Amino acid sequence: MSKEENYIEINRQSWNNRTEAHLKSEFYDLPGFLKGDTSLNSIELDMLGNVEGKSILHLQCHFGQDSISLSRMGAKVTGVDLSDKAIQSAQDLAKETGMDTQFICCDIFDLPNHLDQKFDIVFTSYGVIGWLPDMNKWAQIISKYLKENGQLVFVEFHPVVWMFDDDFEKIGYNYFNDEAIIEEENGTYADREADLNLNYVTWNHPMSDVVNSLIQNGLQIDALNEFDYSPYDCFNKTEQIDVKKYRIKHLDNKIPMVYAIAATKMK
Numbered sequence: 001m002s003k004e005e006n007y008i009e010i011n012r013q014s015w016n017n018r019t020e021a022h023l024k025s026e027f028y029d030l031p032g033f034l035k036g037d038t039s040l041n042s043i044e045l046d047m048l049g050n051v052e053g054k055s056i057l058h059l060q061c062h063f064g065q066d067s068i069s070l071s072r073m074g075a076k077v078t079g080v081d082l083s084d085k086a087i088q089s090a091q092d093l094a095k096e097t098g099m100d101t102q103f104i105c106c107d108i109f110d111l112p113n114h115l116d117q118k119f120d121i122v123f124t125s126y127g128v129i130g131w132l133p134d135m136n137k138w139a140q141i142i143s144k145y146l147k148e149n150g151q152l153v154f155v156e157f158h159p160v161v162w163m164f165d166d167d168f169e170k171i172g173y174n175y176f177n178d179e180a181i182i183e184e185e186n187g188t189y190a191d192r193e194a195d196l197n198l199n200y201v202t203w204n205h206p207m208s209d210v211v212n213s214l215i216q217n218g219l220q221i222d223a224l225n226e227f228d229y230s231p232y233d234c235f236n237k238t239e240q241i242d243v244k245k246y247r248i249k250h251l252d253n254k255i256p257m258v259y260a261i262a263a264t265k266m267k
Contacts, residue, residue, distance in 0.1 A: 010199055015062070015082065017198055019062075034096065036072075040070070041155075048153050059080050060081055064086075064091075066079075077101045081103070084105050109132075111145075117145070119145050121152075122145055151265075152261065155259075158256040159175060160256055181204065183199075186198075224260070225260045235248060
């Protein structure tokens with residue numbers, strides 16, 4: 001089996017290997033989170049609005065900080081992730097914070113074998129779709145789990161960002177999804193000095209593939225916003241321009257770094 005065909009197991013192991021370092025990292029600030037700080041950013045909070053009493057499916061939830069943050073806001077949340085170590089940590093965090101957040105460990109394309117429920121909101125954010133080969137299957141999952149008139153809130157790093165090499169000096173990758181990207185790295189975005197050697201398989205997805213897949217699966221696009229900063233300091237050669245706002249220093253505000261989509265499930 002090729003690495004592309006075995007991407008789920010390769011990526012599951014990659015995320016299992018990252019989880020401990022992420023829990024300990026300043027990037028995720030677990031002590032602050034346990035004291036009550038939200039892990040959510042203004043971009044998604046503005047789009048989500050008041051979620052009190054709403055049911056939310058959080059796809060690719062990692063170790064559950066955003067899921068639990070949504071629970072703290074009064075939502076009834078189910079988080080899904082393919083990493084068993086991340087999900088175990090998420091369950092432990094839910095207990096520690098006293099939140100009734102539910103978690104499921106599976107690849108999101110396999111979710112219909114684990115969950116039969118519809119939700120008011122599907123939420124997924126930051127560094128998620130690059131791990132998936134097929135945007136149509138992704139949109140099918142979102143559509144399946146949304147109630148009629150339910151809302152998708154999706155925030156992601158802009159596909160322009162993934163065109164560059166690691167130091168943002170030149171174009172290193174195709175904007176379009178022409179093939180799997182099979183790579184190896186030392187350390188992780190949350191702790192570049194972590195003693196980790198990670199293998200993973202990803203795909204680039206142009207915005208047209210994302211938007212069209214949602215439209216073709218019964219979602220109406222209500223808003224598509226682009227931002228010239230990242231709320232996370234997870235790239236090389238960054239500068240901080242404000243609280244939780246980072247840009248690539250030598251590119252300033254010249255490239256989009258994040259985009260956000262709000263959409264409604266039609267009949």
